[in-house]
Amino acid sequence: MDRNDRIMQNRLDRGFFQYQYELEKKALDVLRSGWYVLGREVSSFETEFADYLDSKYCVGLASGLDALWIAFRVLGIGAGDEVIVQGNTYIASVMGITINGATPVFVEPDEYYNIDAARIEEKITAKTKAILVVHLYGQASNMDEIMKIAEKHKLRVVEDCAQSHGAKYDGRMTGTFGDIGCFSFYPSKNLGAFGDGGAIVTNDPDIEDAVRVFRNYGSEKRYYNRVVGTNSRLDEIQAGLLRVKLSHLQELEDEKRAICGKYLSEIKNENIILPQIRPGATHIWHQFVVRTDRRDEFMDYLDKNNIGTIIHYPIPPHLSEAYSYLGLRVGELPITEEYAKTILSLPLYNGMTEEEQNYVIECVNRF
Numbered sequence: 001m002d003r004n005d006r007i008m009q010n011r012l013d014r015g016f017f018q019y020q021y022e023l024e025k026k027a028l029d030v031l032r033s034g035w036y037v038l039g040r041e042v043s044s045f046e047t048e049f050a051d052y053l054d055s056k057y058c059v060g061l062a063s064g065l066d067a068l069w070i071a072f073r074v075l076g077i078g079a080g081d082e083v084i085v086q087g088n089t090y091i092a093s094v095m096g097i098t099i100n101g102a103t104p105v106f107v108e109p110d111e112y113y114n115i116d117a118a119r120i121e122e123k124i125t126a127k128t129k130a131i132l133v134v135h136l137y138g139q140a141s142n143m144d145e146i147m148k149i150a151e152k153h154k155l156r157v158v159e160d161c162a163q164s165h166g167a168k169y170d171g172r173m174t175g176t177f178g179d180i181g182c183f184s185f186y187p188s189k190n191l192g193a194f195g196d197g198g199a200i201v202t203n204d205p206d207i208e209d210a211v212r213v214f215r216n217y218g219s220e221k222r223y224y225n226r227v228v229g230t231n232s233r234l235d236e237i238q239a240g241l242l243r244v245k246l247s248h249l250q251e252l253e254d255e256k257r258a259i260c261g262k263y264l265s266e267i268k269n270e271n272i273i274l275p276q277i278r279p280g281a282t283h284i285w286h287q288f289v290v291r292t293d294r295r296d297e298f299m300d301y302l303d304k305n306n307i308g309t310i311i312h313y314p315i316p317p318h319l320s321e322a323y324s325y326l327g328l329r330v331g332e333l334p335i336t337e338e339y340a341k342t343i344l345s346l347p348l349y350n351g352m353t354e355e356e357q358n359y360v361i362e363c364v365n366r367f
């Protein structure tokens, strides 16, 4: 490898070129079909994705954020209600709650970066209506414990699977444990489109019907509107391209797992804490997140060695300016805040060459 070639934290062109001919053919087919929104590609994708997850229903939507807020909307969770969510998530998880006027109640993460199930019950109040489980970085959360708590307190469970397409807990796909699973197909996700996209999966026919109607102006039949809905439709091109990607998802997952396996066995540096795999869970490696007390120095060092990294995420939602109205302060969630200061995501993408992987490992070990 030419050392002047920068290794980016993520690059989507490589993933595209792996299936270039199939993807280009599908895009042309859709362009020539004359049908661009809610057609055959969308309904085929919905069936195929539901089958892949072993879920009864899937409804395609315009984004992962839409999937989240529409999920709470159709469950009737809004003003005056509280929803439990981990503190160290992408802010979209929290917006899915607050767009509906509900209040997020933050819980600290465990050592696998997912919600710490042992800390959920202390946050449950008379107002708590649901737990939003985020399978962060591609690893399934502790669903056994979470589902037990939800049943005991009669809470709804919504899963944010924006980073966990295909990740399993106890052999079962994430997104199929709770009432609703929410997916994003943003290009950088493990099942990524070439623009925005999202979906809701559920086993409940009433939820499926409510989401299907809501996404299209609340209309069941054209120009007959049952509820005040929204426009959140997956378009035909994205659905068609997602069908191509879905047919290769296992290969894409295996490739990332091999890269991360190599990172796990060959990165040896006592300053760097490697990610761990939860017993009973599978990890689909949306991100490979390491931790170090000297994070900013480490990031700088890698940058000088032409290796790009990203912090997922530098500001926890409760300290974000957007959520200053919640009145939460520094020190509120010490573990979440500590993670935000020490985590770093190493380069990881489909189509990453062995030479690139070796160079990253070599530099990390030299730090």
Ligand SMILES: *Cc1c(COP(=O)(O)O)cnc(C)c1O
Binding pocket: 063, 064, 065, 066, 089, 090, 092, 093, 134, 160, 162, 163, 184, 185, 186, 196, 197, 198
């Ligand atoms: C990407 C992401 C979302 C939002 O998905 P969009 O499709 O970008 O709206 C929500 N939650 C998590 C955890 C995400 O990573």
